[in-house]
Amino acid sequence: MSSTHSASDLTDHLGYWLRYVSNHVSQAFARKVEAHGVTVAEWVLMRQLLDEEALAPSHLAERMGMTRGAISKLADRLIAKSMLVRAADPKDGRAQTLALTSAGRALVPELAALADANDAEFFDHLRSKDRAALLRILREIVEKRGLKSLPVD
Amino acid sequence: MSSTHSASDLTDHLGYWLRYVSNHVSQAFARKVEAHGVTVAEWVLMRQLLDEEALAPSHLAERMGMTRGAISKLADRLIAKSMLVRAADPKDGRAQTLALTSAGRALVPELAALADANDAEFFDHLRSKDRAALLRILREIVEKRGLKSLPVD
DNA sequence: TATTGTTATACTCTATAACTATA
DNA sequence: TATAGTTATAGAGTATAACAATA
Numbered sequence: 261m262s263s264t265h266s267a268s269d270l271t272d273h274l275g276y277w278l279r280y281v282s283n284h285v286s287q288a289f290a291r292k293v294e295a296h297g298v299t300v301a302e303w304v305l306m307r308q309l310l311d312e313e314a315l316a317p318s319h320l321a322e323r324m325g326m327t328r329g330a331i332s333k334l335a336d337r338l339i340a341k342s343m344l345v346r347a348a349d350p351k352d353g354r355a356q357t358l359a360l361t362s363a364g365r366a367l368v369p370e371l372a373a374l375a376d377a378n379d380a381e382f383f384d385h386l387r388s389k390d391r392a393a394l395l396r397i398l399r400e401i402v403e404k405r406g407l408k409s410l411p412v413d
Numbered sequence: 414m415s416s417t418h419s420a421s422d423l424t425d426h427l428g429y430w431l432r433y434v435s436n437h438v439s440q441a442f443a444r445k446v447e448a449h450g451v452t453v454a455e456w457v458l459m460r461q462l463l464d465e466e467a468l469a470p471s472h473l474a475e476r477m478g479m480t481r482g483a484i485s486k487l488a489d490r491l492i493a494k495s496m497l498v499r500a501a502d503p504k505d506g507r508a509q510t511l512a513l514t515s516a517g518r519a520l521v522p523e524l525a526a527l528a529d530a531n532d533a534e535f536f537d538h539l540r541s542k543d544r545a546a547l548l549r550i551l552r553e554i555v556e557k558r559g560l561k562s563l564p565v566d
Numbered sequence: 567t568a569t570t571g572t573t574a575t576a577c578t579c580t581a582t583a584a585c586t587a588t589a
Numbered sequence: 590t591a592t593a594g595t596t597a598t599a600g601a602g603t604a605t606a607a608c609a610a611t612a
Contacts, residue, residue: 273528274536277437277551282435310419330603354570354611375426383427385557397543398430399499404538507588507593
């Protein structure tokens with residue numbers, strides 16, 4: 261039990277509010293990106309690859325907090341959409357790498373603009389101090405709680 | 414475009430961090446409640462009914478930001494688990510009401526305790542000022558953005 | 567044997583749309 | 590016709606587990 265909560269004031273659960281707001285924000289974003297033929301999860305994967313040239317599926321799984329199987333399926337869909345290419349790793353016969361195609365790379369800024377617009381829609385009305393605090397706190401949770409170790413696989 | 418973001422610093426999207434943290438928190442909570450045979454979405458529905466005696470499916474759909482069809486299916490599962498009962502509304506032959514069974518009502522505090530524990534796990538390390546700020550900001554977003562009107566149906 | 571990745575399977579969550587019964 | 594609800598269908602997202610290839 262948290263020191264600041266009791267079972268009686270149910271609406272005070274931060275996890276509840278986080279989920280509620282996050283679901284709405286993601287749904288709104290999903291609607292924006294679907295015109296470009298991609299989903300939110302696909303965008304997240306593409307974004308991981310933007311600065312990286314190429315990444316192993318297992319590496320992506322760790323970063324995104326998903327299993328390797330889930331990444332495989334996500335990658336399949338992006339490959340079918342010609343956003344991604346899979347290639348064998350010459351150094352290790354078991355390994356594969358995933359990289360953006362030029363089409364995929366070209367799409368990222370458009371999606372990023374939509375993400376900007378979505379952020380603006382949900383967060384621009386906040387005082388800039390609150391907006392900064394929200395970002396800082398979320399990052400702190402990720403860092404302190406070491407979020408990324410979830411998928412046991 | 415938000416005034417505080419550009420397409421180049423992609424990791425600054427609040428929506429991204431919100432989603433990332435929320436997914437981890439919800440997944441951890443899902444693991445805790447599954448021992449009691451319910452899912453997170455089921456818990457949210459049960460919780461809506463705790464203070465209400467009985468609600469119409471359409472009312473729940475509006476509150477939870479889901480379609481009526483989705484509520485129907487969720488309710489089916491909870492009824493199969495004997496947590497919920499469906500009853501005809503005597504005043505309107507079309508209408509139904511959903512209410513917790515005594516077993517359902519008895520389970521809520523146990524789930525609430527798990528929610529407390531989950532919250533503690535993810536948020537207790539924050540300074541209490543930050544914890545309060547997070548709750549306040551999330552609530553403000555819900556209020557100002559009027560979140561609940563999403564499902565068009 | 568351990569590791570990388572894929573595939574098979576299953577289930578939750580959710581939407582859209584068609585349908586039923588009542589108003 | 591309009592409304593309340595359910596059902597049918599579909600697809601995303603994700604997990605677990607079995608499998609294949611390589612190390």
